[in-house]
Amino acid sequence: MYPLLDTIHSPLELRALPPESLTALAEELREFLLETVSKTGGHLSSNLGTVELTIALHYAFDTPEDRLVWDVGHQTYVHKILTGRREGMARLRMKDGISGFPRRCESEFDTFGVGHSSTSISAALGMAVAAKQQGSNRRTVAIIGDGAMSGGQAFEALNNAGVSDTNLLVILNDNDMSISAPVGALNRYLARMFTGDSFNAVRHAGQKLLKNVPPLYRFASRFEEHVKGMFVPGTLFEELGFNYLGPLDGHDLESLVPTLQNLRKLDGPQFLHIITKKGQGYKLAEDDPVLYHGVSKFDASNGIEGGKSSGKKTYTQIFGDWLCDMAAADERLIGITPAMGEGSGLMRFAEQYPQRYFDVGIAEQHALTFAAGLACDGMKPVVAIYSTFLQRAYDQLIHDIALQNLPVMLAIDRGGLVGADGATHNGAFDLSYLTCIPNMVVMAASDENECRAMLTTAYQHNGPAAVRYPRGSGSGAAVVQALTALPLGRGELRREGKNVAILAFGAMVSPALKAAEEFNATVANMRFVKPLDRELVMDLARRHSLLVTVEENALIGGAGSEVARCLEENGCAVPLLRIGLPDRFIDHGDPALLLADSGLDAAGIARQIKDRLAKAE
Numbered sequence: 001m002y003p004l005l006d007t008i009h010s011p012l013e014l015r016a017l018p019p020e021s022l023t024a025l026a027e028e029l030r031e032f033l034l035e036t037v038s039k040t041g042g043h044l045s046s047n048l049g050t051v052e053l054t055i056a057l058h059y060a061f062d063t064p065e066d067r068l069v070w071d072v073g074h075q076t077y078v079h080k081i082l083t084g085r086r087e088g089m090a091r092l093r094m095k096d097g098i099s100g101f102p103r104r105c106e107s108e109f110d111t112f113g114v115g116h117s118s119t120s121i122s123a124a125l126g127m128a129v130a131a132k133q134q135g136s137n138r139r140t141v142a143i144i145g146d147g148a149m150s151g152g153q154a155f156e157a158l159n160n161a162g163v164s165d166t167n168l169l170v171i172l173n174d175n176d177m178s179i180s181a182p183v184g185a186l187n188r189y190l191a192r193m194f195t196g197d198s199f200n201a202v203r204h205a206g207q208k209l210l211k212n213v214p215p216l217y218r219f220a221s222r223f224e225e226h227v228k229g230m231f232v233p234g235t236l237f238e239e240l241g242f243n244y245l246g247p248l249d250g251h252d253l254e255s256l257v258p259t260l261q262n263l264r265k266l267d268g269p270q271f272l273h274i275i276t277k278k279g280q281g282y283k284l285a286e287d288d289p290v291l292y293h294g295v296s297k298f299d300a301s302n303g304i305e306g307g308k309s310s311g312k313k314t315y316t317q318i319f320g321d322w323l324c325d326m327a328a329a330d331e332r333l334i335g336i337t338p339a340m341g342e343g344s345g346l347m348r349f350a351e352q353y354p355q356r357y358f359d360v361g362i363a364e365q366h367a368l369t370f371a372a373g374l375a376c377d378g379m380k381p382v383v384a385i386y387s388t389f390l391q392r393a394y395d396q397l398i399h400d401i402a403l404q405n406l407p408v409m410l411a412i413d414r415g416g417l418v419g420a421d422g423a424t425h426n427g428a429f430d431l432s433y434l435t436c437i438p439n440m441v442v443m444a445a446s447d448e449n450e451c452r453a454m455l456t457t458a459y460q461h462n463g464p465a466a467v468r469y470p471r472g473s474g475s476g477a478a479v480v481q482a483l484t485a486l487p488l489g490r491g492e493l494r495r496e497g498k499n500v501a502i503l504a505f506g507a508m509v510s511p512a513l514k515a516a517e518e519f520n521a522t523v524a525n526m527r528f529v530k531p532l533d534r535e536l537v538m539d540l541a542r543r544h545s546l547l548v549t550v551e552e553n554a555l556i557g558g559a560g561s562e563v564a565r566c567l568e569e570n571g572c573a574v575p576l577l578r579i580g581l582p583d584r585f586i587d588h589g590d591p592a593l594l595l596a597d598s599g600l601d602a603a604g605i606a607r608q609i610k611d612r613l614a615k616a617e
């Protein structure tokens with residue numbers, strides 16, 4: 001089925017192919033991608049869009065000596081296939097299988113680990129400077145999407161790279177899409193750059209120049225730059241010190257390969273702007289790149305079928321419904337997402353309240369300070385953000401929000417292990433990094449109704465407040481419609497038992513209740529990590545001989561540490577067992593298996609309690 005692909009196990013074999021066969025190879029790669037990703041799930045549209053670019057890069061550059069640095073890395077499946085990991089695609093993003101992102105430990109061709117966006121130019125510049133310091137002539141290429149280019153770090157890096165005198169090539173893979181439709185002035189600028197007849201004429205002249213005059217000399221591109229300047233409103237990347245080329249059709253191997261071969265010979269910072277289509281070659285994904293951005297298993301011949309649902313609402317939906325209800329009740333509410341409108345459940349709100357919906361692009365830092373500004377002047381900002389991406393905005397949370405005690409609410413989705421995306425995306429640290437910030441209120445939801453009540457509590461609190469909830473659905477309980485707040489800093493007793501008291505946080509309440517049956521243990525749903533229900537902790541400490549805290553968060557500095565602090569400050573010496581995520585990064589895989597591996601399922605919790613009780617005897 002794959003006559004060309006079957007002959008390629010490394011870029012060396014790819015480079016031995018005649019250029020005329022590359023288009024046929026691209027066809028085979030698309031077929032193969034669709035066949036495998038429809039069986040495993042993964043990021044489909046972006047990979048379909050970068051087939052030709054990946055072939056051309058490995059064909060024109062001397063990889064792995066030349067360094068390819070991918071931004072986000074969700075578009076690197078073809079890169080993996082061409083660099084000896086074709087077999088591995090059958091276990092993509094599964095436990096002990098290959099990662100969905102580049103990882104240095106996986107292959108020498110994966111020069112930099114990614115998952116979060118907008119880091120590629122910084123990392124590539126570091127590598128280019130290293131090459132220069134080492135007297136090496138190897139080349140470094142950063143490949144960044146138009147969505148990722150909206151992230152502030154990308155511009156920090158361009159600012160630095162443009163004056164660096166290094167052999168760095170930045171390729172802007174512009175498919176006019178982020179996960180959602182792209183937003184912002186940069187996107188508008190890029191769109192303007194490749195519209196207009198006069199510019200197209202220049203573009204074609206430029207392409208001819210690139211194809212027919214190898215090697216390309218600097219004066220040629222300077223000439224092109226001059227001509228372009230007459231037609232294109234402000235070539236931003238040139239102003240930043242790059243030699244800008246493009247836009248070029250990123251699916252046209254005939255121009256892409258010689259262009260890259262020529263660019264490889266040029267010294268100094270180069271910038272190539274290519275235009276691609278997200279989902280290219282699979283009509284359904286071309287028509288709906290959002291739906292096919294990240295897919296579960298599906299039937300490739302029929303496409304993703306809607307309508308099949310477990311009947312349970314996801315926490316994301318619980319949040320989305322709450323947001324619309326609260327927006328109806330309070331016109332000061334503003335909903336903010338850093339480029340994750342669909343994933344965070346904001347789309348109904350966006351439709352109903354377009355004037356109050358702000359997708360700020362992949363710009364978590366800006367999202368938080370923007371919210372701080374809104375809060376200063378009487379609005380009620382709700383920032384919907386994944387736990388892992390909030391890490392980006394830590395200083396903004398401390399310096400701009402908490403220090404000024406501003407009423408900004410954080411709805412933190414994907415708290416805990418996320419599964420297939422793995423270590424880069426796990427929400428493993430939020431309870432630790434939030435709890436240590438003065439003024440913060442921090443809650444973890446144990447079921448859907450509690451999540452809704454916590455959201456209301458956070459919204460009504462006159463200071464910074466966060467609610468964290470996991471990826472996926474809860475118990476399937478019917479959700480009440482009321483917008484009722486919880487009493488601040490109060491937990492609840494869920495089970496009265498003897499000797500052992502389990503203090504469970506968020507999603508761990510359910511397995512803790514199961515584990516408790518084995519010992520007739522008491523179980524408290526603590527609800528608040530901060531302010532902690534100290535009265536409840538001390539009451540349980542007085543009445544039990546062992547306290548056990550359970551949380552789906554790093555053990556270090558998390559909710560259990562808060563309980564330990566409370567006991568210590570009260571001079572209480574009751575034995576304490578803290579259960580949480582171990583001090584290591586947890587890879588991709590089925591979340592249930594990963595939780596079990598970390599001892600965070602009912603059996604694991606029971607086992608650890610038993611071990612502790614046995615030691616105490």
Ligand SMILES: Cc1ncc(C[n+]2csc(CCOP(=O)(O)OP(=O)(O)O)c2C)c(N)n1
Pocket residue numbers: 046072074075115116117144145146147148149175177178179278338339340362364389392
């Ligand atoms: C810091 C950070 N915020 C958000 C995301 C989620 N995310 C992953 S891919 C993506 C869109 C990237 O768009 P682009 O770079 O244009 O690549 P494309 O998907 O179009 O191929 C987003 C928002 C992320 N990975 N990292």
Ligand SMILES: CC(=O)[C@@H](O)[C@H](O)COP(=O)(O)O
Pocket residue numbers: 043072074115179294343414418421471
């Ligand atoms: C690559 C990336 O960062 C996103 O596409 C992410 O994989 C989305 O995760 P969810 O599937 O949890 O929304």
Ligand SMILES: [Mg+2]
Pocket residue numbers: 145146147148173174175176177178
């Ligand atoms: Mg894009």
